[in-house]
Amino acid sequence: MRALDKVLPAILVPALLALAGPAAAGPCMDRITALEGRLDKEAEVAISTSSGGQGVAGAREGQAMEGTGGSPAADPAVPYQREGKEAQAVGQAAAAGEGGDKVMQAKAALNRARALDQQGDAQGCEQQVAQAESHLGGE
Amino acid sequence: MRGQVEIANVSRRGFLAGAGAGAFVLAVGLPRRGLAQEEPPKGFGRDAMPNGWRDDPTLFVSIAPDGAVTLTCTRAEMGQGVRTSIAMVLADELEADWAHVRVAQANGDEEKYGNQDTDGSRSLRHFFMPMRRAGAAARTMLEQAAAKSWGVPAGEVRARNHLLVHQPSGRTMGFGQAAGAAAALPVPDRETVRLKQPGEFRYIGSDAIGLVDNQDITTGKAIYGIDVRLEGMLYAVIARPPVFGGKVASHDAAAAMKVPGVVKVVVIDPPPIPSEFEPLGGVAVIARNTWAAMQGREALKATWDDGPNASYDSDAYRAQLEEAARKPGKLVREQGTVEKAFPGAAKRVEAEYYIPHLAQAPLEPPAAAARITNGKCEAWACTQAPQVTRLRLAKRLGLKPEDVTVHVTLLGGGFGRKSKPDYVLEAGILSQAMGGAPVKVTWTRDDDLHHGYYHTVSVERLEAGLDAKGKPVAWLHRTAAPTIGSIFAPDPKHELPFELGMGLTNLVLDVPNIRMENPEAPAHVRIGWYRSVSNIPHAFATQSFIAELAHAVGRDPKDYLLEVIGPARLVDPTELGDVWNYGEDPKLYPIDAGRLRKVVEVAAEGIGWGRQVPKGHGLGIAAHYSFVSYVAVAAEVAVGPDGSLSIPRVDIAVDCGPQVNPDRVRSQMEGAVVMGAGQAVSAAISFKQGRAQQDNFDTYLIPRIDSAPRDIRVHLVAPPRPDLPLGGVGEPGLPPVTPAIVNAVFAATGKRIRQLPIAGQLAT
Numbered sequence: 001m002r003a004l005d006k007v008l009p010a011i012l013v014p015a016l017l018a019l020a021g022p023a024a025a026g027p028c029m030d031r032i033t034a035l036e037g038r039l040d041k042e043a044e045v046a047i048s049t050s051s052g053g054q055g056v057a058g059a060r061e062g063q064a065m066e067g068t069g070g071s072p073a074a075d076p077a078v079p080y081q082r083e084g085k086e087a088q089a090v091g092q093a094a095a096a097g098e099g100g101d102k103v104m105q106a107k108a109a110l111n112r113a114r115a116l117d118q119q120g121d122a123q124g125c126e127q128q129v130a131q132a133e134s135h136l137g138g139e
Numbered sequence: 140m141r142g143q144v145e146i147a148n149v150s151r152r153g154f155l156a157g158a159g160a161g162a163f164v165l166a167v168g169l170p171r172r173g174l175a176q177e178e179p180p181k182g183f184g185r186d187a188m189p190n191g192w193r194d195d196p197t198l199f200v201s202i203a204p205d206g207a208v209t210l211t212c213t214r215a216e217m218g219q220g221v222r223t224s225i226a227m228v229l230a231d232e233l234e235a236d237w238a239h240v241r242v243a244q245a246n247g248d249e250e251k252y253g254n255q256d257t258d259g260s261r262s263l264r265h266f267f268m269p270m271r272r273a274g275a276a277a278r279t280m281l282e283q284a285a286a287k288s289w290g291v292p293a294g295e296v297r298a299r300n301h302l303l304v305h306q307p308s309g310r311t312m313g314f315g316q317a318a319g320a321a322a323a324l325p326v327p328d329r330e331t332v333r334l335k336q337p338g339e340f341r342y343i344g345s346d347a348i349g350l351v352d353n354q355d356i357t358t359g360k361a362i363y364g365i366d367v368r369l370e371g372m373l374y375a376v377i378a379r380p381p382v383f384g385g386k387v388a389s390h391d392a393a394a395a396m397k398v399p400g401v402v403k404v405v406v407i408d409p410p411p412i413p414s415e416f417e418p419l420g421g422v423a424v425i426a427r428n429t430w431a432a433m434q435g436r437e438a439l440k441a442t443w444d445d446g447p448n449a450s451y452d453s454d455a456y457r458a459q460l461e462e463a464a465r466k467p468g469k470l471v472r473e474q475g476t477v478e479k480a481f482p483g484a485a486k487r488v489e490a491e492y493y494i495p496h497l498a499q500a501p502l503e504p505p506a507a508a509a510r511i512t513n514g515k516c517e518a519w520a521c522t523q524a525p526q527v528t529r530l531r532l533a534k535r536l537g538l539k540p541e542d543v544t545v546h547v548t549l550l551g552g553g554f555g556r557k558s559k560p561d562y563v564l565e566a567g568i569l570s571q572a573m574g575g576a577p578v579k580v581t582w583t584r585d586d587d588l589h590h591g592y593y594h595t596v597s598v599e600r601l602e603a604g605l606d607a608k609g610k611p612v613a614w615l616h617r618t619a620a621p622t623i624g625s626i627f628a629p630d631p632k633h634e635l636p637f638e639l640g641m642g643l644t645n646l647v648l649d650v651p652n653i654r655m656e657n658p659e660a661p662a663h664v665r666i667g668w669y670r671s672v673s674n675i676p677h678a679f680a681t682q683s684f685i686a687e688l689a690h691a692v693g694r695d696p697k698d699y700l701l702e703v704i705g706p707a708r709l710v711d712p713t714e715l716g717d718v719w720n721y722g723e724d725p726k727l728y729p730i731d732a733g734r735l736r737k738v739v740e741v742a743a744e745g746i747g748w749g750r751q752v753p754k755g756h757g758l759g760i761a762a763h764y765s766f767v768s769y770v771a772v773a774a775e776v777a778v779g780p781d782g783s784l785s786i787p788r789v790d791i792a793v794d795c796g797p798q799v800n801p802d803r804v805r806s807q808m809e810g811a812v813v814m815g816a817g818q819a820v821s822a823a824i825s826f827k828q829g830r831a832q833q834d835n836f837d838t839y840l841i842p843r844i845d846s847a848p849r850d851i852r853v854h855l856v857a858p859p860r861p862d863l864p865l866g867g868v869g870e871p872g873l874p875p876v877t878p879a880i881v882n883a884v885f886a887a888t889g890k891r892i893r894q895l896p897i898a899g900q901l902a903t
Binding site for chain 1: 624722
């Protein structure tokens with residue numbers, strides 16, 4: 001009976017957890033939380049490397065998104081400032097998740113992961129977190 | 140005016156000549172290199188713009204010995220009143236008497252002045268504080284100079300309305316008297332400069348300041364780009380490839396050269412693709428007057444290789460966009476899981492909206508003059524982007540930027556068209572072809588409509604699942620539109636984050652499950668930014684759809700709109716998935732649903748929402764957040780038995796934060812209502828065989844005096860706190876106008892308009 005006493009709680013715990021619904025803090029949510037902090041920072045970087053001007057935003061984001069694998073185009077098409085400085089700005093935008101494009105997609109995936117986690121779909125959550133990480137290039 | 144164009148040029152030579160030999164002026168002497176000359180830190184808003192900002196008073200304030208104050212405006216004036224508003228800020232902190240103030244326009248030189256690119260509704264938003272500091276620093280230097288001359292502590296001297304006053308004794312000195320000594324003083328550290336308290340403002344926030352250019356504009360003295368005349372100037376018009384991406388196949392200039400006054404025909408090479416701001420190429424006819432040039436172009440025989448976009452057809456492309464929007468696309472925003480929410484919805488509603496290409500059509504078409512003398516180029520242009528113009532001109536002509544001067548004239552409208560300096564490059568190229576002789580290139584209205592940087596074309600597909608109470612529980616939005624990125628990068632198929640951040644990824648909805656996608660859409664024409672940019676299709680679709688949902692569940696549209704916006708709350712745009720936020724710090728500029736709700740309430744109250752309207756009349760409402768401001772529009776339309784449409788009244792409520800120049804805010808909202816009415820009712824650019832089908836204002840129909848909304852009432856809504864940062868004004872008025880009108884049409888007729896413009900859709 002003593003052994004069963006020990007076994008039963010071990011059996012019951014997962015069952016009780018399943019009955020209680022999705023985990024308030026499970027492995028997937030931990031990954032979401034960790035990635036979220038990074039995403040928040042990257043979103044701010046993406047904002048600051050674009051600009052409030054439509055022309056500059058269009059040029060920087062357009063160049064940043066078209067770079068292969070996140071590398072900026074060698075010569076920015078539009079010199080909004082001296083070419084060296086604007087190339088640097090485009091490079092920064094490219095590094096910021098290809099003008100923010102990858103950050104935006106990662107955020108969507110992460111939000112979806114959170115929703116799936118709350119629905120108890122651990123596998124779906126993990127897949128979406130992996131998707132978010134792949135948009136950001138992983139760590 | 141012949142021989143030398145004076146555009147109140149702020150060059151030292153021009154200014155000192157005007158002030159008189161030996162004049163002491165604040166701007167003379169050693170450059171004030173203080174803190175204002177340092178590279179601004181990277182960050183948000185103005186800090187992130189190319190070349191940042193300056194607050195060095197010696198760049199913006201000049202005072203002559205007679206006390207005349209010249210304030211320099213570095214932003215392009217296109218009717219929004221920025222020359223007046225910027226001067227109000229400088230003059231207020233300076234404590235200048237407005238009667239002694241004149242405004243000069245700066246040349247394009249961002250390394251000197253900071254960012255001059257006038258777009259994005261950010262002139263006051265970005266430069267309000269730097270201009271306050273510049274004015275206050277100049278005031279401080281005057282006070283210090285007066286104190287020094289009196290031998291009293293500087294703290295005992297105060298500037299008051301163009302006088303320096305020693306407060307204990309009452310002694311006074313005019314600004315002109317102190318200017319010379321002030322110019323010799325160091326620019327004070329910006330941290331030590333005292334700014335006025337809002338209660339002390341004399342001009343900021345005042346409705347009593349008229350436009351500085353009013354007199355010149357109304358008496359014909361104002362100089363726009365199209366007005367520029369130079370000694371010996373030649374005039375050019377250009378036959379451009381009728382299809383974007385095309386080029387000259389052959390041309391015969393013989394007949395053109397026979398036209399009296401025509402002096403030369405020059406071929407301009409087509410640009411590589413992406414073309415960004417390069418001229419389209421074509422055949423230029425240069426003559427001694429514009430009419431001769433136009434007649435020469437008529438006589439020109441040219442054939443064209445139409446290139447890869449020869450078959451671009453608006454109807455076929457619309458079908459392509461619709462097909463794309465009916466399939467999953469690139470995921471750009473998600474909250475919850477819509478695919479799980481839809482099956483459980485009590486009701487499902489779906490709709491597709493079509494928004495055609497638009498042309499900015501500023502009343503002054505693009506025009507520029509250029510000449511090259513001793514290896515240096517001078518250009519006169521109605522440009523929104525002087526620095527780009529300067530750098531691009533230098534590169535195209537093989538000159539150093541230091542050898543290119545761009546004089547910025549007044550702009551007869553811009554709306555984004557004049558941010559792209561292709562027409563200025565044309566003038567430079569043709570001047571070079573004429574051995575440096577001054578050449579003015581004029582675009583006709585047909586040229587402007589045929590060869591624009593068009594507002595994108597869009598299909599917006601929305602689907603919503605509603606619960607038993609009629610509340611949306613699932614929201615799917617697909618936006619398919621060619622991107623502005625296509626002029627900067629080769630063949631992009633998706634919109635850029637900043638386009639999606641205009642009313643899509645930053646849309647505040649009280650809906651638990653949201654999914655937004657951006658299917659592919661290649662570009663076949665030059666796509667450019669047009670006043671309020673992608674906010675137009677996004678606002679039209681979402682605000683129309685919300686009204687459709689209200690109707691589907693038998694709810695009042697205004698109440699339903701408020702329910703979908705949700706309760707008053709602050710929303711971090713990055714939490715929604717927005718990675719642009721108009722370039723602003725999301726901590727400083729969260730999205731405030733309470734402010735959006737407030738403008739809805741004010742617009743509704745203004746128009747008398749819920750009142751009985753005559754037969755054939757209807758009320759519609761819409762609201763939109765853009766350029767970090769909040770705007771709602773309530774419209775009343777009247778539809779006759781024959782389907783004729785008139786707009787008796789529009790109420791527009793705006794919360795743009797603190798208002799520097801309320802008269803200008805009103806004016807911008809009124810203009811936005813008229814422009815939006817045109818988008819709703821009649822304006823569209825369409826293409827067949829790659830060619831724009833509209834030639835002039837007989838086919839590109841913008842509102843006339845008899846079709847514009849009759850009664851426009853602007854409600855300026857104070858922000859909830861006076862210390863909130865400034866929002867934009869130039870563009871935010873536009874996006875909610877069209878859906879408000881279309882929603883009013885539905886209320887009047889029961890007919891739902893899902894494609895713009897309304898045009899003949901109401902005819903019975």
